[in-house]
Amino acid sequence: MATVKYTDEHEWVSVENGVGTVGITDYAQEQLGDVVFVEVPDVGRTVAKGEAVAVVESVKAASDIYAPASGEIVEANAALADAPGDVNLEPTGKGWFFKIKLADPSELDGLMDQAKYDAFVKSLA
Template structure:
């Protein structure tokens, strides 16, 4: 079964083998409001943990999306160019942003599991 982890910047990563699928959480899309544009990284791009590598724009704001782990982008969700609303409709499903081949699975240990993330969001008030 895929393991999903979360960051304090409200990204999620679902890891299967050495490939992680990355998107933003339900909480993040609710804070953004209606998503109108998404810019995802190109396949082949190498990203470092914590690096801004995608952008999501809504009617309220533009936000950077940060890589939760170091690795190489292996696939971008090109469908978001035509359907940015997928981020609002299914942020944990078809609204994913990109997939990355992990350089170091050990970096996952610094991320939150679902219970910890739920508590973190509650602490934001």
């Protein structure tokens, strides 16, 4: 079963068999507004935890998407180039950005679970 964790930058990562699928949370897409452009990373790229690896642009702002852990990009959601609105429609579904083969899964230990993330979002209001 996949484990989902959240960053304080409003990314989510769903981990299964050592591979994390990364996207932005529903809260993040609401804050951005209508997403008009997404740039996903190149497959094969090695990234460090906290490194900016993708970009999402909306009618309001542009934001970097950060790697929640170190590893290699094994898949990118190229469909977002033609359908960036999927980030708004299904941020935790078909609006995912990239998949990363985790170099060290323990790097995710400091991230929030659903309950902690929900409390974090409430604290921002």
